[in-house]
Amino acid sequence: MKNKTNLLLISLLVNVGMFAYLTVHHYAVQLGLNGPGLCNVSATLNCDAAAVSSYAEIFRIPIAVIGLCFNFVMLILVLFKKLSWTDESETQNGFVKILFAFASITSLILGLISVFQIHVICPFCLGTYVFTFLSTYLVWSVFSPSNFGLGVFTRQGNIISGAVILILSWFVSGAIQDNYGLNEMKKIVPEKIAIWQNSQNVYAFSDLGLVQNPNSKITLIEFADFKCSHCKMASQSLHNYMQGHSEVKFIFKSFPLDGTCNSLIPQAGDGTRCKMATWALCAEEKAKKGWDVHKYYFDNQETLFSVSDLKETNTQLAQKLNLSYDEIEKCSESVDSYETIKKMVAEAKDAKVEGTPTIFLNGKKLEYGHFPQVLKAAIETLNK
Numbered sequence: 001m002k003n004k005t006n007l008l009l010i011s012l013l014v015n016v017g018m019f020a021y022l023t024v025h026h027y028a029v030q031l032g033l034n035g036p037g038l039c040n041v042s043a044t045l046n047c048d049a050a051a052v053s054s055y056a057e058i059f060r061i062p063i064a065v066i067g068l069c070f071n072f073v074m075l076i077l078v079l080f081k082k083l084s085w086t087d088e089s090e091t092q093n094g095f096v097k098i099l100f101a102f103a104s105i106t107s108l109i110l111g112l113i114s115v116f117q118i119h120v121i122c123p124f125c126l127g128t129y130v131f132t133f134l135s136t137y138l139v140w141s142v143f144s145p146s147n148f149g150l151g152v153f154t155r156q157g158n159i160i161s162g163a164v165i166l167i168l169s170w171f172v173s174g175a176i177q178d179n180y181g182l183n184e185m186k187k188i189v190p191e192k193i194a195i196w197q198n199s200q201n202v203y204a205f206s207d208l209g210l211v212q213n214p215n216s217k218i219t220l221i222e223f224a225d226f227k228c229s230h231c232k233m234a235s236q237s238l239h240n241y242m243q244g245h246s247e248v249k250f251i252f253k254s255f256p257l258d259g260t261c262n263s264l265i266p267q268a269g270d271g272t273r274c275k276m277a278t279w280a281l282c283a284e285e286k287a288k289k290g291w292d293v294h295k296y297y298f299d300n301q302e303t304l305f306s307v308s309d310l311k312e313t314n315t316q317l318a319q320k321l322n323l324s325y326d327e328i329e330k331c332s333e334s335v336d337s338y339e340t341i342k343k344m345v346a347e348a349k350d351a352k353v354e355g356t357p358t359i360f361l362n363g364k365k366l367e368y369g370h371f372p373q374v375l376k377a378a379i380e381t382l383n384k
Helices: 002-030 049-050 064-083 092-117 123-142 156-180 182-198 229-243 273-287 288-299 310-322 325-332 334-350 372-383
Strands: 208-214 217-225 248-254 359-360
Touching: 002 049, 002 064, 002 156, 002 182, 002 248, 002 334, 002 372, 049 092, 049 229, 064 092, 064 123, 064 372, 092 123, 156 182, 156 372, 182 372, 208 273, 208 288, 217 229, 217 310, 217 372, 229 248, 248 273, 248 334, 273 288, 273 310, 273 325, 273 334, 288 310, 359 372
Parallel strands: 217 248
Antiparallel strands: 208 248, 217 359
């Protein structure tokens, strides 16, 4: 019994750590501050898509925060039990057992939603599920005997314990939102949605560019440049959102900030921004790997920013993605590729694009559209 109690304490402590990580990660994703990390192993093993899904919060409180507070309170309760600082009763034991049983059922449901609805596996979430199951087994071994009558829910101490978890979750969530500035963002969201909804400027865009979910009715357009730091942040946020929202068609349109291929930019640069744009288009045209090129350029943006000759970079990229360098290079230098860029620039001019990234949703400019909260709120109005 003593060994099981110690193991239960360790299990709860591990879960507290993982839920703490997921809590910080959740809010970072909401602000677009996330990037490559422990929780983002691949497109399939990825916590970001889970964090921006509609299943990530209950009553605007992240499930990660609720899990953190639940495990923390249970950790204290088990520690008190180990140190004999609390009086036990069958009713209290039954209450604790029921809480953990409910936590295990919730973990199972969330796991199924992640796999079959969001189509990703969150590694840290999976870890919390495993340790929740382990904790439940240990609780049912340590906390016995039990009384599962009506008194389980009516005993004053049990009511207080349940209330503490909910109040603590609400308090922690509010404190973190204040710290991250998310409460200020929430104030901005209604304003940006109102401006977008009331806009009389509705622009028609072609499907030129990199396209996801081509048959979906809701259309999200992004004009961006591969060397723009704000575009890198936007690319991660938009990618995360799109992983769980197949009802949205997403078109990435290159808007190189270089007068070499963009008539709206007064000065010509070294041409690398234009080359990156045509390489992404050609990789998609020749091998359906344009989005892979898109990801590679943004992932390595800091290194590529000072590069003025992309031959070595693109040679390595071609090897990495199993592309024919000569084929993609020839395509990227063709008149047709640069004409495609010019057509996208012309669309940007008609839509009065002044910088990158610029987001349009169903033909209307959506300010702050690369922030998950703004994009999520706007699309929700279309789904009503």
